[in-house]
Amino acid sequence: MQPGSVGPGIVDEQLVRTLTPQVIAVLVRRGADFAAAEDAVQDALIEALRAWPQNPPRDPKAWLVTAAWRKFLDATRADTSRRRRELTVDAEPPPGPGGETDDTLQLYFLCAHPSLSPSSAVALTLRAVGGLTTAQIAAAYLVGEATMAQRISRAKRTVAGVGLNTVRFGSPGNVATVLRTLYLVFNEGYSGNVDLAAEAIRLTRQLATGINHPEVHGLLALMLLHHARRPARTDGAGRLVPLAQQDRGRWDTGLIAEGVAILQRALAADRLGEYQAQAAVAALHADAQTAGETDWPQIVSWYDELVRLTGSPVARLNRAVAVGEADGPRAGLAALAELDPALPRRTAALAYLHERDGDAGTAARLYAEAALAAPNLAEREHLARQAARLHAVR
Incomplete structure (x- = not known):
């Protein structure tokens, strides 16, 4: 079997998700607008699910490119309003290898286009670059599939006129937009049947292989170092465990070592950015054998x-x-007194520091206030337990 091929009776989901953005980018490069290319690739994937188990292709990318291009041409021919465009795209490419050019990098930047809202950029990135279905993305964000479909459709319409040739992926501003989008995906964590934290790491790894930028590697290091602590973040009952109380024996030392190595290479470039700085903080926490050694x-x-x-x-x-x-x-x-009282989580920080200063009464009151303003159920329950604990010992 050739590398990258699929065996009889098997459709390699990971391979399909890796190839999806590459095939979309090929179609856009050939003249399809983004929305039409994405639709054509999805139609080709449906055909692949039917055909590949019985007749697996030797070159899956070439197969998908050919099938998707045909789907695009069929849709173009059926649309009388696009007859003029048909004259420029009607030549079907000859069969053969899928080619070595990979425009996935440009697709990252197209999906994080400045004209898109952050939520739309995230959804479009997961759909086009991540290869997730609309249903999977909707489940991850706990919204209806129809709502998510509308969000993705609006995003595709917004970038429909933007060609890959116009996407400049070397500029710092564009890199920052892509990284913000990927970090938003990571911070959604896990919900439904899609692990968005793992998906964000996969996409950032892919980005890091195609662009030598210290902040890309800084973000990857940050994600790995945070993800390494994930097994210890909750107890057996699913309750939040603060960093200082986590069982460090449950941290993933392999991810920590990888994250630290990636961070060191990024810092060696001497182009410090925010993700490298955050990763350095995470690395210092990971390096401490106990909370007291931090x-x-x-x-x-x-x-x-x-x-x-x-x-x-x-x-x-x-x-x-x-x-x-x-x-x-x-x-x-x-230091906290200098900050805006309305800043999220400031009250929780005040409670913690008052408790450390020995003022249990003030700390209990502030923990209760912070619980009411907590952004999620896990934090709310944790802060409420802290308040109850201090009330019980008074």
């Missing part, structure tokens, strides 16, 4: 860099907590 002064230094790079209020909040660990709770409280 190098908090160095973490504060990295948060100083992150604040310098981004000015992010969230980075300032995390820095204040790190100052509280490095220099004592009162120093942390002083």
